[in-house]
Amino acid sequence: xxxxxxxxxxxxxxxxxxKGRTFIVLIVLLxxxxxxxxxxxxxxxxxxxAKHVALYGILAIGMTFVIITSGIDLSVGSVVGLAGMIAGxxxxxxxxxxxxxxxxxxxxxxxxxxTLLLGCVIGLINxxxxxxxxxxxxxxxxxxxxxxxxxxxxxxxxATFSNIAGNEALGxxxxxxxxxxxxxxxxxxxxxxxxxxxxxYLLRNxxxxxxxxAVGGNNRAAKLSGVNVDRITILVYILSGFCAAMVGLIxxxxxxxxxxxxxxxxxxxxxxxxxxxxxxxxxxxxxxxGTIVGAFVIGVINDxxxxxxxxxxxxxxxRGLVIILAVIIDQAQRKLEAKMALQVRNETN
Amino acid sequence: xxxxxxxxxxxxxSAVLALGVMxxxxxxxxxxxxxxxxxxxxxxxxxxxxxxxxxxxSEAAPAADSAPLPGGGSNIIxxxxxxxxxxxxxTEADTCSAKAVELGYEAKAFSHDDDAASQSDLFDQAIADKxxxxxxxxxGADATIExxxxxxxxxxxxxxxDREINQSGVAISQIVANxxxxxxxxxxxxxxxxxxxxxxxxxxxxxxxTNCHVRSDAFHRVIDQFPDLEMVAQxxxxxxxxxxxxxxxxxxxxxPEITGIICGNDTMACGAAQACIDAGRDDIKIxxxxxxxxxASYIKKGQMVGTALQQCALISEMAVQQADDYLKNGTxxxxxxxxxxxxxxxxxxxxxLSAFVxxx
Numbered sequence: 001x002x003x004x005x006x007x008x009x010x011x012x013x014x015x016x017x018x019k020g021r022t023f024i025v026l027i028v029l030l031x032x033x034x035x036x037x038x039x040x041x042x043x044x045x046x047x048x049x050a051k052h053v054a055l056y057g058i059l060a061i062g063m064t065f066v067i068i069t070s071g072i073d074l075s076v077g078s079v080v081g082l083a084g085m086i087a088g089x090x091x092x093x094x095x096x097x098x099x100x101x102x103x104x105x106x107x108x109x110x111x112x113x114x115t116l117l118l119g120c121v122i123g124l125i126n127x128x129x130x131x132x133x134x135x136x137x138x139x140x141x142x143x144x145x146x147x148x149x150x151x152x153x154x155x156x157x158x159a160t161f162s163n164i165a166g167n168e169a170l171g172x173x174x175x176x177x178x179x180x181x182x183x184x185x186x187x188x189x190x191x192x193x194x195x196x197x198x199x200x201y202l203l204r205n206x207x208x209x210x211x212x213x214a215v216g217g218n219n220r221a222a223k224l225s226g227v228n229v230d231r232i233t234i235l236v237y238i239l240s241g242f243c244a245a246m247v248g249l250i251x252x253x254x255x256x257x258x259x260x261x262x263x264x265x266x267x268x269x270x271x272x273x274x275x276x277x278x279x280x281x282x283x284x285x286x287x288x289x290g291t292i293v294g295a296f297v298i299g300v301i302n303d304x305x306x307x308x309x310x311x312x313x314x315x316x317x318x319r320g321l322v323i324i325l326a327v328i329i330d331q332a333q334r335k336l337e338a339k340m341a342l343q344v345r346n347e348t349n
Numbered sequence: 350x351x352x353x354x355x356x357x358x359x360x361x362x363s364a365v366l367a368l369g370v371m372x373x374x375x376x377x378x379x380x381x382x383x384x385x386x387x388x389x390x391x392x393x394x395x396x397x398x399x400x401x402x403x404x405x406x407s408e409a410a411p412a413a414d415s416a417p418l419p420g421g422g423s424n425i426i427x428x429x430x431x432x433x434x435x436x437x438x439x440t441e442a443d444t445c446s447a448k449a450v451e452l453g454y455e456a457k458a459f460s461h462d463d464d465a466a467s468q469s470d471l472f473d474q475a476i477a478d479k480x481x482x483x484x485x486x487x488x489g490a491d492a493t494i495e496x497x498x499x500x501x502x503x504x505x506x507x508x509x510x511d512r513e514i515n516q517s518g519v520a521i522s523q524i525v526a527n528x529x530x531x532x533x534x535x536x537x538x539x540x541x542x543x544x545x546x547x548x549x550x551x552x553x554x555x556x557x558x559t560n561c562h563v564r565s566d567a568f569h570r571v572i573d574q575f576p577d578l579e580m581v582a583q584x585x586x587x588x589x590x591x592x593x594x595x596x597x598x599x600x601x602x603x604x605p606e607i608t609g610i611i612c613g614n615d616t617m618a619c620g621a622a623q624a625c626i627d628a629g630r631d632d633i634k635i636x637x638x639x640x641x642x643x644x645a646s647y648i649k650k651g652q653m654v655g656t657a658l659q660q661c662a663l664i665s666e667m668a669v670q671q672a673d674d675y676l677k678n679g680t681x682x683x684x685x686x687x688x689x690x691x692x693x694x695x696x697x698x699x700x701x702l703s704a705f706v707x708x709x
Contacts, residue, residue, distance in 0.1 A: 037603065039602060044602060048598050052595050052598070052599075158436070159436050160436060160643055180627075254594060255619075257590060257619065257643065262590070264589075302595075303602075308603075311556075311585070312584065312587070
């Protein structure tokens with residue numbers, strides 16, 4: 001009896017370690033870089049890290065919802081670029097109504113809201129194509145990825161909007177606030193925290209989140225139990241588009257410039273962070289906390305190796321190895337989980 | 350058997366003549382003086398080169414092994430550039446189109462996104478469209494040779510701008526900015542701004558790109574002569590503004606003592622400049638290479654020391670003009686490989702720079 005119990009406790013212990021693996025990796029990385037580099041573990045480095053992580057961390061929060069429904073959103077990187085170009089263009093050039101012959105300038109809050117709304121609309125389009133028109137998410141968002149990138153370039157005919165600061169006389173200053181710091185903490189990092197808290201609440205505490213997990217876990221069962229699968233799926237893509245537009249705004253504010261190629265291949269970083277955080281690519285399960293930890297793992301690898309002067313080529317190799325390793329451990333965890341579930345059932349019988 | 354050495358002889362002779370023309374025109378001094386056997390009398394052979402070449406037609410054309418390429422038959426000039434989401438390449442495409450239209454051609458501009466395969470498709474498209482000539486900022490020094498050869502086989506002459514290919518005698522002209530000279534020139538201005546001492550960081554471009562190394566080597570050829578200038582960090586930011594920004598932040602964390610950052614292009618330099626502004630570091634001297642308007646605005650505000658203008662508008666115009674000359678006269682009258690000097694832009698002359706054109 002006792003022997004069985006210890007065995008069970010052991011498996012529980014292993015499970016706990018496995019579940020917290022990304023967090024353990026993060027701690028190990030932090031310790032490693034602190035030893036390798038005495039400047040690494042300081043308040044200013046950590047805030048910088050949070051600022052860099054915010055960009056793809058927020059993307060990854062939206063991506064987590066999408067991947068839990070067993071979908072994927074490849075368009076987020078392009079939406080980052082498009083959102084930046086739209087916001088930058090509205091500040092720099094205003095909106096010219098050719099038929100009326102006037103140029104309208106909007107205040108920054110209006111521009112921010114409009115840009116976020118645009119992100120939602122692109123998400124809505126993604127969702128409708130995936131659900132109502134039954135196009136595989138990979139293909140649908142691949143299409144919108146190209147469309148958004150093209151539109152971003154068309155907005156300025158390929159040029160960069162630089163020195164985006166607004167004009168006092170036109171009353172559209174203030175975008176820089178999104179790229180600045182409050183009490184030494186970057187606004188991007190604060191937004192990451194806000195998005196993470198709201199995201200975790202949505203996913204765990206309200207029916208919407210349970211439905212998201214149900215849709216990804218077993219689409220048919222969810223439908224039969226009365227979940228409006230199409231509506232949930234569309235909402236998830238809208239959320240992802242919203243996150244991407246937010247990242248576009250933060251990136252533009254930080255650089256004081258909008259470039260049509262901004263955000264190129266950032267969707268890959270977002271997917272990597274999500275997978276590192278333990279969200280299964282086949283859908284059904286995942287947590288926001290895991291995703292944030294995953295995003296920080298990638299961030300620590302990037303910034304830590306840059307500060308240690310490791311070549312860009314090695315950074316890529318190591319990032320790839322960490323992702324593959326994470327998924328291998330993820331698979332091991334699932335097998336162990338299945339084994340334990342079987343054990344429990346055998347005991348109760 | 351006899352014909353081959355004769356042709357080679359003609360090629361060497363015409364190359365020497367053309368090099369003479371180049372050094373007379375003030376092209377890159379380095380290659381001209383090392384390759385031309387008689388640089389002293391460069392002015393003398395220059396005159397016959399341009400006047401005699403059309404007379405002796407095909408054989409004297411620098412790159413042609415045989416009769417000049419007639420063009421595909423239509424009146425269209427194809428203009429192929431990397432992504433137009435970069436102001437530099439956009440200027441190339443716009444300038445080429447404008448010049449081609451001015452000379453009475455129809456212009457069709459496309460971008461190949463630095464993808465050799467899609468560039469190859471665009472060459473096929475140009476051949477099918479019976480293009481008169483192709484102007485190309487190519488997608489790879491080796492990968493492009495075959496496509497240019499294909500156009501050549503179809504009778505269409507290709508004029509390469511901005512980047513060279515690793516073979517001569519295939520394209521009619523290869524007109525490139527002298528990256529080496531430009532980077533060295535702006536590095537000299539930077540060394541002066543640094544007071545010849547201090548620690549600095551370098552942001553490299555895409556490390557698989559030849560220009561990344563050409564520029565970095567030129568920077569260091571100048572800077573490494575000063576023992577009090579010490580490089581403490583070197584990172585690639587892949588020509589990208591966001592990466593330039595975040596890598597600069599990371600470097601400033603690790604090496605707050607730096608007082609200078611040298612960047613392989615202006616996009617990264619603008620990212621670095623913005624990161625320094627945000628960090629409250631107005632003491633850091635930053636340079637880039639390209640000559641973009643974005644960099645110019647940072648230079649005007651004193652947040653960048655300078656940049657090296659690659660005269661891509663001038664290069665583009667030269668390419669279209671040479672295409673026109675070649676189609677009309679069977680020769681461009683100049684050597685295949687031509688280097689166009691860069692201009693060091695600092696706060697002293699930044700007002701003369703606009704849209705990659707220097708109105709000096």
